[in-house]
Amino acid sequence: MPRGPLIPGIEEFDAPKRGVPRFVWILLAGALIGVLFTLALGLLAGAGPLRSLGQVESPLQPVSFRPTTDEMVVSIAVTLPAKGLCPNDEVQVTAFERGPRIEVEAKVEQSRNVACPETGIAGDSTWVDVILTQPLGDRPVIRLSDRQPLPRDR
Numbered sequence: 001m002p003r004g005p006l007i008p009g010i011e012e013f014d015a016p017k018r019g020v021p022r023f024v025w026i027l028l029a030g031a032l033i034g035v036l037f038t039l040a041l042g043l044l045a046g047a048g049p050l051r052s053l054g055q056v057e058s059p060l061q062p063v064s065f066r067p068t069t070d071e072m073v074v075s076i077a078v079t080l081p082a083k084g085l086c087p088n089d090e091v092q093v094t095a096f097e098r099g100p101r102i103e104v105e106a107k108v109e110q111s112r113n114v115a116c117p118e119t120g121i122a123g124d125s126t127w128v129d130v131i132l133t134q135p136l137g138d139r140p141v142i143r144l145s146d147r148q149p150l151p152r153d154r
Helices: 022-045
Strands: 055-060 062-067 073-079 090-098 101-111 125-131 141-143
Touching: 062 101, 062 125, 073 090, 073 101, 090 125
Parallel strands: 101 141
Antiparallel strands: 055 101, 062 073, 073 125, 090 101
16 A cells, blocks of 8 residues: 555655735724724724714703794704813704694704813703704793793794
8 A cells, every 4th residue: 555645756745835824914904993093083083984983962941942944844943962062063843743732852963072161051042953853833832851831932
């Protein structure tokens, strides 16, 4: 019985190496670094596609409403937080139209790690326009947090 390789000239360790090529590992490491960088940028700086990870939402109190020249738009007065607002803070008012009434809630979206000079004084209010799906008419506007009707401001 022969004791050598089956094919003359080929040793047993000359076979092609099996496994994942090195460039695939390099691509996976680069993608992982990119994902971690994007996640850190969104969380720490409040920037990039994951901006919402670096944002904090705080509820605000709607205090009154007023109609506008457009029947499909209503302005809602919202009290400012005790520390005021930063120039890049975003006040959002959401209206839920439920039959004969409109319920509203408000919140402010602020950056988690950004220090800025706040504007406004505690107790001040700001007006935010809300687009309705049906005309305002005589429907009451109700604060969603405590179900109290908002007074109409002229």
